[in-house]
Amino acid sequence: MYGVAVMPALVAAGWLLGPGRAAWRLQLQQLVVFLLAAVLLLAWENLCNDYFDAQTGIDIRKPHSVIQLTGAPGMVFVVAQVCCLLGLVLMARVAMASSWWALVLVLAACCCGYLYQGPPFRLGYQGLGEPLCWLAFGPLATAAALVGLGAPAPGLEGGGGGPLDLFLAGQLGCGPALATTLVLFCSHFHQVEDDVAHGKRSPVQRLGTARAAALVPCLVALVLLAEVVPVAWGRVWPATTLVALASLPAAFPLIRLLARRHNQPERIGHGKFLALRFQMVNGVLFAGGLALGRWPVAS
Secondary structure, three states: OOHHHHHHHHHHHHHHHOOOOOOEEEOHHHHHHHHHHHHHHHHHHHHHHHHHHHHHOOOOOOOOOHHHHHOOHHHHHHHHHHHHHHHHHHHHHHHHOOOOHHHHHHHHHHHHHHHHHOOOOOHHHHOOHHHHHHHHHHHHHHHHHHHHHEEEOOOOOOOOOOOOOHHHHHHHHHHHHHHHHHHHHHOOHHHHHHHHHOOOOOHHHHHOHHHHHHHHHHHHHHHHHHHHHHHHOOOOOOHHHHHHHHHHHHHHHHHHHHHHHOOOHHHOOOHHHHHHHHHHHHHHHHHHHHHHOOOOOOO
């Protein structure tokens, strides 16, 4: 699950390493600290999600719930807060060496995570989890990584940290964040009955499993389009980002599974892990394409 936590930083690192980004340099020590902080903060969010869902009873039949596995909700909650504290301390260290905008943006992403799961909001129960997921792992986390990992090249004037550019972060993070959102979307298929019983109106529950399954190939296509269309449109990305298209075969098992078994919850519980595989393969290829490409020079 923690591939979704590291992807914004990997994408930002790929952009900063691109040959055309001579004005910026990637700080490798910052990258290591940022990745560790991101994993800890996602652990906080996942553990809190299990804790808050246990309060509503919606995860009573969820085999991967940490609450169900341990039977110790109090301990899980404490561990979650420790992960949050450690993650924020590490992110503050990144911000001290770059710009405090990095910490502000990460805190905004954490707020999205709490709004999704935490009382009294529980916006995920209203079907708003997917937009919050895209916002947190897209523009916010990618912008935080750009600021926290970058620094002006030696000899160039500039403030601490990399470029604070939400539009750039939205462009870079759009496709990978859609892939992350697909993981959340696919996690609903096998628990529609429990969602209905506990008042959770996920997108899959609202659409029905058949229509939701038919939407998955469209979401995969949107992921790839967001990453490759800029190559031709305005020459935004280098041509090497087209390598992200090679992740398409990783989506086929997920598409086939949901097309055939969308209404068989006992047989599609691993669907979200197939979505995770696509998300990881796609993000690594996209980040690698950004790093390896020679950016065009405007004529």
